[in-house]
Amino acid sequence: MHGTDITNIKDRKDANARTSAVTIQKWGGLASFLLAVSYIVAPLIYLVGDLRAAFGPFAYDLADLLYGPVWATSLVTAVYALRERIGVSAPRRMTLALIAAFVTAGMMVSVAFIRSANRHYHLLHPELNLDMSTLVLVVWTTLIAGLIATGWFFLGWVQLLIGSAGWTSRRLPRVLSALYLVGGAAALFVYLQSELEGLVVALGVVVSIWQGILLWRAEAIEPQAPEQI
Secondary structure, eight states, rough: OHHHHHHHHHHHHHOOOOOHHHOOOOOOHHHHHHHHHHHHHHHHHHHHOOTTTTTHHHHHHHHHHHIIHHHHHHHHHHHHHHHHHHGGGGGGHHHHHHHHHHHHHHHHHHHHHHHHHHHHHHHHHHGOOOOOOHHHHHHHHHHHHHHHHHHHHHHHHHHHHHHHHHHHHHHHHHHHHHHHHHHHHHTTTTTTTTTHHHHHHHHHHHHHHHHHHHHHHHOOOOOOOOOOO
């Protein structure tokens, strides 16, 4: 095979790799926008929804879908895209962030499934008056609060690792990296101070929208030297 042919094959492979990288970035951008929507819409439904209304069960099912499978899938996709964007600049931290994202996703999906199963059981058996049982409410609230706090805890590590990797690699804007670090630090302590959840959600919306724009407009990323520590 001539040297020119080898060069052409290598160029085509490089072009395909760049195209694939840009496609991943686009998906990461879309996932980030879905994260922002889930952060806003699902809690709003839980806050103002009326289960006894005509479309009450459907609205709550939608909230469970958004704050469970949609949120979880979007988080993992966005973190994977960020891992590709930051590239070899911080591979260990971004791999840990992706692992933590899977754990976070598992926690949030579990919360959504438990909420949905519990709600539908209540609706199917109104004669039990489970919503009037103090014991049921205490167990339910404790279980859900514990799972949510666990999810926020691991999300905190996701954000801290991304913020650190983005800051040192300069693959993310400094302010965005700083927001990741602040949000991650707050998320770690939601289990101690539930009031921090509002801050984590607000920063999550801002970060997700900014990140979505950044990833959606992304072009092929040139490789950098791997991190040394």
